[in-house]
Every structure is written in C-alpha cells, then in structure tokens.
Amino acid sequence: MDCDSAPSKPPFILPASLDHVRIGALPPAAYYISDFISEDEEHAILDKVASAPKPRWKQLTHRRLQTWPSDLVNDKLFDAPLPDWLRDPIVSRLTLVPQTGEPGSAGIFSDSPHKQPNHVLINEYPPGVGIMPHKDGSAYHPVVCTVSLGASLCLNIYKTKADGALDPAPVWRILQEPRSLLITSLDLYSDFLHGIADITEDVDLSESTVANWNLLRSTADFAQGCNSRSTRTSLTYRDVMKVSKLGNKFSLFQKK
C-alpha cells in the first residue's frame, strides 16, 4: 500500500462504532465523539483557517465564515476537491467509523450520493455571537458532521409549535468541546431546528440539562455548571447532493 494514501492514525482510540457514542436522549440520530482529533491536529487546522486568503472570509454582521470548496449556486456545488487540510485527517476518519458493530457495517456517509462529504463551512464564533435557529435544508444529504475547535459551546435544538411557529425555548442542548465531532442525521436533521445562543456564558450545565453529558471528555470542566465562552471555530462537513461537473459549469447559473 502507498503510505501517502493511508489514513492517518489518531493518537487515541476512536469508538468501535457510532452505536457506542449515540446521544441517547435525542431523537434519531445524533452521535458525539469527544476526542476526534488531537491537539496538534486542532492547531494545524486553526493555522490553516487563519492563513486563508482574506477574500475567503465572508463577513456577516457578527460572525465570519469560509466556504470550501465554494458557495452553492441554486443548491448545486461546482465540482472541486476539498483542500488536503480539510480532508485529512477528518474525512478519512468520518468514513472509517462504522455505524454499528455488525460485521460489514459501513460509515455514516455510506448512503450519501458521493459516499463522503464534499463541502465544508467554517464558522467563527467570538464570545456573545451565535447563529439563529434554522434547518439546513434539502441541498444536502441529511447528515451533518461538525468538528469544534478552540473552545466549547452549546448547540440548542428547537422544535416548531403546532401552528408551525418556532418554540423559542430549546428542547435540548448539546455541549461541544474542542476537538469533538458531533454528527446529526435523520429525524434530528429534518424535523428540528438548531442554533447557538448569542451569549458569553453557557449556564445551568448538568447531567439533566445537557443531552450528551455522559459522552463529554471532561465533565469536571463544567462542574460549576457554566462554560465561559471564548472564540470557537466549527467545521461543518456535508455532502451536497447536486454537483455540477466542469462540462456543465454554465448550468450552475441557469434557473432550476
């Protein structure tokens, strides 16, 4: 085997299957792996994010983001590879962990059109900045893999009321530590909204208020029930269903 193409081995043990890291309190299905990348890998990725050319950043009112390999146009992605630093080690590990312990069980992207993520959003959240409750929509295969870097924060899960309006009180919170991986899929992807509160501190954190408490790397870090926010960067990996090949590049700009 060509050593260059072998997936890099993590310096720790990944779970034998996603079944072991299922967030049991949530509807199907969410998974949380606290140590998905190492500290060295985290620093290397943060360096790459920081050194991206300035035009790569899209500045929103309070938050900035990068989109790799490019923005979607009419829900389509122009076919281009992800850069190496976003592929390895993360994509190779995402496709490595089987969903169940059954022999032959495949990874979380085995049912997706391209069998692996082809698109990454990088969001930077300074303290006090979040993201409005939203759904990710139909452009993507319904699996979202989020790697958190730099700091911890809570992702809120919301439902809609019978009249279709957003219920503003989150139904669950998922605490995401640096270097962790959160996977959301199926009903949780399609039927619920997710968002991040615009606060400088996550409070009232405990076994009864945090859905993934039993899967955290260190509950001791939150023993006082709070998490003082510092800048957290997230990498959100998805498989965009429609990809426009080079020969069809003009179809990207045609109306659907």
Ligand SMILES: O=C(O)CCC(=O)C(=O)O
């Ligand atoms: O940064 C996160 O964890 C959430 C990002 C998000 O909601 C999105 O990209 O749709």
